[in-house]
Amino acid sequence: KMDFLCEIIQALVALAALAFIVVLIAAHITAGMVNLTRHDKEKYFLTSTGEKELFPSLHDPHSRELSVVIPAYNEELRTPVFLLQKQNPSFTYEVIVVDDGSKDKTTEVALNYTRKHGADKVRVLTLVKNRGKGGAVRMGTLSSRGKVILMADADGATKFSDIEKVEAGLNDLEHKPGNMAISCGSRAHLEKVSVAQRSVFRTFLMYGFHFLVWFFCVRGIKDTQCGFKLFTREAALKTFSSLHVERWAFDVELLYIAQCFKIPIAEVAVNWTEIEGSKLVPFWSWLQMGRDLIFIRLRYITGAWKLQSPNKTD
Numbered sequence: 400k401m402d403f404l405c406e407i408i409q410a411l412v413a414l415a416a417l418a419f420i421v422v423l424i425a426a427h428i429t430a431g432m433v434n435l436t437r438h439d440k441e442k443y444f445l446t447s448t449g450e451k452e453l454f455p456s457l458h459d460p461h462s463r464e465l466s467v468v469i470p471a472y473n474e475e476l477r478t479p480v481f482l483l484q485k486q487n488p489s490f491t492y493e494v495i496v497v498d499d500g501s502k503d504k505t506t507e508v509a510l511n512y513t514r515k516h517g518a519d520k521v522r523v524l525t526l527v528k529n530r531g532k533g534g535a536v537r538m539g540t541l542s543s544r545g546k547v548i549l550m551a552d553a554d555g556a557t558k559f560s561d562i563e564k565v566e567a568g569l570n571d572l573e574h575k576p577g578n579m580a581i582s583c584g585s586r587a588h589l590e591k592v593s594v595a596q597r598s599v600f601r602t603f604l605m606y607g608f609h610f611l612v613w614f615f616c617v618r619g620i621k622d623t624q625c626g627f628k629l630f631t632r633e634a635a636l637k638t639f640s641s642l643h644v645e646r647w648a649f650d651v652e653l654l655y656i657a658q659c660f661k662i663p664i665a666e667v668a669v670n671w672t673e674i675e676g677s678k679l680v681p682f683w684s685w686l687q688m689g690r691d692l693i694f695i696r697l698r699y700i701t702g703a704w705k706l707q708s709p710n711k712t713d
Contacts, residue, residue: 422693422697423697423700423701426693426694426697426698426701426703427697427698427701427703429694430643430694430698430703430704431643432643433640433641433642433643433707435541435640437538438526438527440525440527441524441525441526441527441538442454444513444518444522444523444524444542445510445513445518445523446513446517446518447513447514447515447517447518452518454522454524454542455542455543455544456541456542457540457541457542457543457632457635457636457639458636459544461544461545461546461632462491462544463491463492463493463544463545463546464490464491464492464545464546464547465490465491465492465493465545465546465547465548465549465562466492466493466494466495466540466543466544466545466547466548466549467492467493467494467495467545467548467549467550467551467559468495468497468536468539468540468543468548468549468550468551469494469495469496469497469539469550469551469552469553470497470499470532470535470536470539470550470552470553471496471497471498471499471501471505471509471535471553472498472499472500472501472505472529472532472535473501473502473503473505474501474503474505474508474553474554475501475503475504475505475507475508477553477554477555492520492545493519493520493521493522493543493544493545494512494520494521494522495522495523495524495539495542495543496509496512496521496522496523496524496539496553497524497526497535497536497538497539498523498524498525498526499526499529499530499531499532499534499535500526500527500528500529500530506523506525509521509523510523522542524538524539524542526538530645531645531646531647531649532626532645532646532647532649533642533644533645533646533647533648533649533650533652533653534645534649536550536649537639537642537645537649540630540635540639541639543635545632546631546632547566547569547629547630547631547632548629548630548631548632548635549562549565549627549628549629549630550626550627550628550630551626551627552626552627557584557625557626557627557669557670557671557672558670561584561627561669561670562629564584564667564668564669565582565583565584565627565628565629565665565667565669566582566629567667568582568583568629568665568666568667569581569582569629569631569665571665572663572665574663575631575663576661576662576663577633578631578632578633578634579631579633579634579637579660579662579663580630580631580634580662580663580664580665581628581629581630581631581634581638581654581657581662581663581664581665582628582629582664582665582666582667583620583622583623583625583627583628583629583654583664583665583666583667584622584625584626584627584628584667584668584669584671585620585621585622585625585666585667585668585669586622586625586668586669586671587621587622587666587668588668604685607685607689608685608688608689608692611689611692611693612651612692615692615693615695615696616651616652616654616655616692616695616696617651617654617655617658618658619664620654620664620666621666622666623650623651623654624647624650624651625669625671626650627669628650628653634657634662637656637657637660637662638653638656638657638660638662639653640707641656641705641706641707642656643695643698643704644691644695646687646688646691647684647687647688647691648687648688648691648692648695651691651692651695652691652695655695655696655699656706659706660706
C-alpha cells in the first residue's frame, strides 16, 4: 500500500512539474512587448475651435500642477463632469479623457467639455482601436503635462475631492528617490461590508485574486485594483515605460514594476461607491486577470519581459 501511495505521489509531483514547465513555456512564447507606438490620429487633440494640436510628451518638463487621466470606453452616459470643479483658481490642472476605441459617442460628449472649458483644461485622446483600460491610462499618462498625475475612473466611484487624501499620502512618503513616489487609493477598509453584500462565489473569486496578487506579484498593498492612483511625473515615466499588460490586471504589473524599482508606495483609504454599468464581467474577467497575474511573474522570471529604461514614444 505504501509503495502504491508513493508511486501516486511521485506521479502527481511529476505531473505538476510538467504542467509548470508547459505554463512557463506558454507564458514565454506568448509574451508581447511594450507597445508605445501611436497611430497618427492619436498624436493630436482638438482645440475648442476644432483645430488639431500635437500632444506633449511625459518626457517634457511639467507645465501643470496636476494631470487627471480618465480612461473611457463607451462612457457617453457617465462623463466625469465632477472633475471640472477645483476651488483654487491659481492651481493649474488638465483633464485628459482617453476614449479607448468606443463604439458610442464618448469622444463627442467629452469634446463638448473641451469647447466649454478650453483645450488647456480638457483634452480628448481618441484611440483608433480598443487597447484596454491599462493601455488607455498609459497613452493618456504619456501625453500629460502634470507635475503629478492622477488616474481616475470615468464612473466617478471615487470622488475627486479624495485627491487631497492621496496627495497627503504622497507627501507623507519621506524618502522619494529621484522624486519617484506613488499614492494608491484603497477600498480595503470597505471589504467587510462588500463581502456581506456579495455572493459566496464572488467572495471566493475576490479572495483568490488577492492571494494570487500577494503570491506572484505585489506584497504590502491590500487593494491593488482601485482606479484612483496618484503618481509623481518621474514615477509615472519609470513605471508606464515598462508596462506590458493593457487589460484589467495592469494595476498589478504597475505596482510590481514600482516595487522592483524600489519606488515608495502609500496606500490611502478613500470613499468608494458602487456604480452601475461596470465593464467587468465577473467570471471571465477574473479568469483573465488570474492568468495575467501568473504570466506577469513568469514572463519577468524567464526574461521575456524586462524592466525598461524610459524610451521616447513614437
